[in-house]
Amino acid sequence: MLDEVWNGLPAVHVAEILGSWKGTCLDTGHRGLRALQNINWYGHTFHSPHNAQPLVRRDPDGTLYSDEDLMFGEASLWMAMFRGQLTATMIYDGEPVLTHFKKVDDRTLLAIMNGKPVALDNGRHLYYVLDRAPRQGNDAGYATPAGN
Template sequence: MDVHEARSLFRELTERDGRVDPGELDAIWAVLPTVRPEEMLGAWKGGEFDTGHPLNGMLEKAGWYGKTFHSPHDAKPLMCRNETGELYSNTELGQGEASLWTVEFRGESTATMVYDGRPVFDHFKWVDEDTLLGIMNGKGVPAEGPFYYFYLERAPESGAASGAVPGAVPGAGEGA
């Protein structure tokens, strides 16, 4: 699979009703470009892939909207909506907030969110300049998983400008 096929399959999987095979997500992950923490700054709207992981559906119940990265050392992993629809950082659920680091995962160094109060790591790779694929990992998770797979799309209100994706081919966006 090349990066163009991976992006196409990623889009297909985000629209799929029902279960997604983690093997398909692993194949996508394997060819996507890595991310540097400073490239991720801004607000991101999140979604998940239903792989049958025990966390599937839990964040939705908590009103999860996405994540916000003000700086590498100021990350808000659980931006949720309250009863009136306002966004807030759910530090109770997350047991604090987080920071961004470059961490090796599956043989590559990529941006990883490290939670302050939990032994949890969210690893990221670029799908395109406004979309990230994430894999949640942490203490107690075997090397082969099961992992929780999710994605982030740059929020329109983030104010962060889209940047070039490392490893991307100019003009090779969707439909290419």
């Protein structure tokens, strides 16, 4: 069913998705759902095509920060072909993982994680929704939690 929804959505360009996004995983049984819940994943922030933060998390005090260690770096945004359509794609720096985005509306994206070995779970992709996050003060970066 999600594959059909994905196929019916329009592609999105990198310039359209710059900014901060709050993510919500869709429960398809993919093991990544539990992993993201366990680390208090908040979403993504795309400062520019070459400065993308794929793992924005909340620390115990509620402060948002980019966890560069968990996926061995951050990411960049490119236009890439996926299922026959050129669309904005996040390519992780340290893992063979790509996340492709499609436009649901002006404030919402559908994302599908692709790659190996983390992205696929018994041949299933991780799907999630991104909602444009409200601007909060200094959108240029996040605090680093104590100990990191």
